[in-house]
Amino acid sequence: MSSARRRSVLVVAAVALFGGVAVARRGPAVTTRPPLPMSHKRHVEKDMKCRACHQGVEGEAMASFPTLADCMDCHKTPQGQEPTEPEVRALAAHRQEVSWVRRNRLAGHVYFSHAAHVTLAHMKCEDCHRDMRTMDRALTEPDVHQDMDACVACHRAKHASLDCLACHK
Ligand code: HEC
Ligand code: HEC
Ligand code: HEC
Ligand code: HEC
Ligand code: HEC
Helix, strand or coil: CCHHHHHHHHHHHHHHHHHHHHHHHCCCCCCCCCCCCCCHHHHHHCCCCHHHHCCCCCCCCCCCCCCHHHHHHHHCCCCCCCCCCHHHHHHHHCCCCCCCCCCCCCCCCECCCHHHHHHHCCCCHHHCCCCHHHCCCCCCCCCCCCCHHHHHHHHHHCCCCCCHHHHEC
């Protein structure tokens, strides 16, 4: 059994045993809905580049998420006709930053770098993620499914590092 699978079995068991109590103690339950619905498809169709909103993706380990100030570059004036669009200005008016929900998160002992793959290895986002250019809703679960075997298989094929300490820091 993989560790991720082992973990999910444990989580299921824990929820079955302590369900209500655990949720009550941990405060708000896990957010299932994005704080502001935003269509990737509509924005990419307007020629926006991925890096406009994920600014770390070419030069840093983390791709990062946009701030509301990034959105307000355009949304300070109304854009399009969608009924959710005015929500951007409403949040900005309340100086309320959006806490985007991050779905992909490798185990804490694993080091991953977007810059290494996107810039050095010239990989496309869709080589690992699902095609966000066609998505008009947020992810509800992780879209990158790479355990150690998958990372190592590609590293071996492409003659990239197989050093334990490259991926475990
Ligand atoms: C207008 C800004 C914007 C653009 C342009 C944009 N994104 Fe995003 N992206 C976001 C926001 C906001 C989120 C988080 C909420 C959501 O998914 O709606 C997100 C989430 C993601 C996630 C989910 C990450 C996770 O682990 O939760 C992926 C993957 C992603 N974007 C890839 C892309 C790719 C690939 C492109 C270019 C084809 C792109 N994005 C263009 C704003 C943008
Ligand atoms: C480069 C300009 C630009 C930026 C930056 C931008 N948007 Fe937009 N946005 C648009 C345009 C243009 C439309 C209208 C598209 C349409 O209706 O087809 C739009 C539409 C929307 C809508 C309504 C339709 C939908 O996508 O669901 C929402 C909500 C939205 N944007 C949220 C955001 C958020 C949140 C950010 C920051 C993460 C952001 N936008 C950044 C240009 C931009
Ligand atoms: C080699 C595979 C790979 C490629 C290529 C890749 N990603 Fe990722 N992405 C991942 C993994 C793995 C994670 C989870 C990283 C972690 O937990 O440290 C992730 C996480 C993310 C996240 C959420 C967390 C963060 O890093 O801020 C966003 C947003 C994202 N990717 C966007 C993109 C975009 C945009 C591109 C293309 C420009 C891209 N990714 C290319 C594998 C990839
Ligand atoms: C489809 C192929 C592919 C996949 C999948 C992939 N990688 Fe890579 N990775 C590469 C390539 C190619 C490089 C070498 C980039 C360069 O230096 O030119 C690299 C480089 C790296 C580096 C930098 C290594 C160094 O020398 O410092 C790290 C860290 C890394 N990958 C971690 C991961 C992790 C963790 C995963 C799984 C979540 C993963 N990679 C999945 C192809 C891949
Ligand atoms: C290319 C990246 C990469 C390399 C190289 C790599 N690992 Fe990993 N390793 C991972 C990832 C990603 C995970 C997390 C898998 C998961 O959470 O499902 C992991 C998980 C682990 C775990 C936790 C147990 C498990 O199965 O999840 C151990 C222990 C481990 N690696 C040891 C090593 C050792 C020892 C080496 C060198 C021989 C090594 N790794 C090389 C990416 C790598």
